[in-house]
Amino acid sequence: MICPKCKRKYEDDMPKCLWCDAPNPNYGAEDSPENESEPEIKPEIKAETPKPETKTAKEHHHHKSKEPGLKIFWLALLIGFTGAHCSSSGRNLRGALYLIFGGLTYRIIYLILRENGFTIPTAVGAIAFIGYAFIVFLFLKDVWKISLGKYRNRKTGKKYESKSWMPALALIFTIIHAVMLNFDGYSTYEIVWNNGERVTAKMKLAVEDYMLAQKNYFEQTGKIGDVKEIRYMSGSVKWNGQFLYRMDGNGLRVKYMTSYHCPYKTEWRIHPVLHNGALDWEITLPEDSRCNEFAHQLVSLKESLSNVPKESEPAASTPELDKGVDGVGVVPDTTQHGDSL
Known part of the structure; x- marks a missing residue:
């Protein structure tokens, strides 16, 4: 670097002239643009990748996919044939089918017809039992899904949490429903088969x-x-x-x-x-x-x-036969004779 004041030469990286102490006009001129541009680029890169916002959204979605399953478990376990647990989880159509074919609707119609003196065909009772048995199988399947934490709403994707004691209770109620279904099936068989x-x-x-x-x-x-x-x-x-x-x-x-x-x-x-x-x-x-x-x-x-003849009624009497000398029966003479002349 040549000093503009004394015209003597000194190093470029020196802040001033060694001879006359004149300031170096080029000192720090090349570094300042680079230093100023770097802070401008870095904030732009950070703004383009909002990583914290993405993590928060995932955590929120994960929290929404798990819901307490206690309420829906009891609905399925106690009144599953009504489809209440399906309606509660957003499956309204399936819940309506459970309600219609699960036995409750038929029992109401049956009681109305019975009290009004109608005779119900046995074929109707047999079909109603088959529908009831199928619905029992479906809602017990739902009970096991809930107890194992696999039951979810297909529309919202919500998955219900299970408790450790739910499978044991599901097993007990499965056995109870199996016994009741067997009893109802046998009663239906007795009514339907061979005209009762x-x-x-x-x-x-x-x-x-x-x-x-x-x-x-x-x-x-x-x-x-x-x-x-x-x-x-x-x-x-x-x-x-x-x-x-x-x-x-x-x-x-x-x-x-x-x-x-x-x-x-x-x-x-x-x-x-x-x-x-x-x-x-x-x-x-x-x-x-x-x-x-x-x-x-x-x-x-x-x-x-x-x-059967009554015990007190005397049997029809027949004249008793007297045996003669030769063994031939003789009818006794019962007529009254007058005095001989």
């Missing part, structure tokens, strides 16, 4: 047991007793399958408690009576021919009792 033959056969056996108990009591005491005295049943009411047995004086009243094959609360009455000191029976059948066709065993029982 198995149901009415049980009713006939119950009636015959009552008649036998009454007969044994009569032979021991010589009188007719009620259902408690003859030890047929401990209380005044007894439930057995689709029939309700209750005391009717000294007799027995059998009431039908469903609406398949025969109207609801149709009654059959069995009364013991004394006929010339002997035990006899009066069986009152319903007027509806469908009920008599349904419970044909009781109709046959009444017919068989009416054909």
Whole structure:
């Protein structure tokens, strides 16, 4: 560098002239633009990559994808057949299908028809049971999904958290529903199969047991007793399958408690009576021919009792034959003869 004042030469990186102390006009001129431009570029790069904002969004999305599953678990476990847990998680269509085919809607319709005296075809009951069984399988599947933390809403993507005790409770309720489903299936089979033959056969056996108990009591005491005295049943009411047995004086009243094959609360009455000191029976059948066709065993029982001769009725007498000497029977002369002349 040549000093503009004394015209002597000195190094370029020196701030002033060594000879006259004149300031170096070029000292720091090249470094200043670079130093000024660097701070301007760095803030622009930081502004273009908002990394903290991206991380915050991911954390917020992850928090939204997990929701407490306690409420939806209890809804599915206790009233899953109504579809309440589906509606609560955003699956409204599936919840509506659960409600329609899950048994609740059919039970309401069944009760309305039953109370109004309608007879429901057994095919309708069979189809309703199949639908109910399918819905039970589906909502138990939902219960297990929730208990394992795999249940989510397909529309929102929300996933429900599970608790460690949920699988154990899901297993217990699965066993309970399996037992109940097996029982309902067997009851439906008895009603549907062969025009309810198995149901009415049980009713006939119950009636015959009552008649036998009454007969044994009569032979021991010589009188007719009620259902408690003859030890047929401990209380005044007894439930057995689709029939309700209750005391009717000294007799027995059998009431039908469903609406398949025969109207609801149709009654059959069995009364013991004394006929010339002997035990006899009066069986009152319903007027509806469908009920008599349904419970044909009781109709046959009444017919068989009416054909049995009463014990007190004397048999038709025939003249006794006297044996002659040669063994030939001779009819005795019973006419009265007058005095001989």
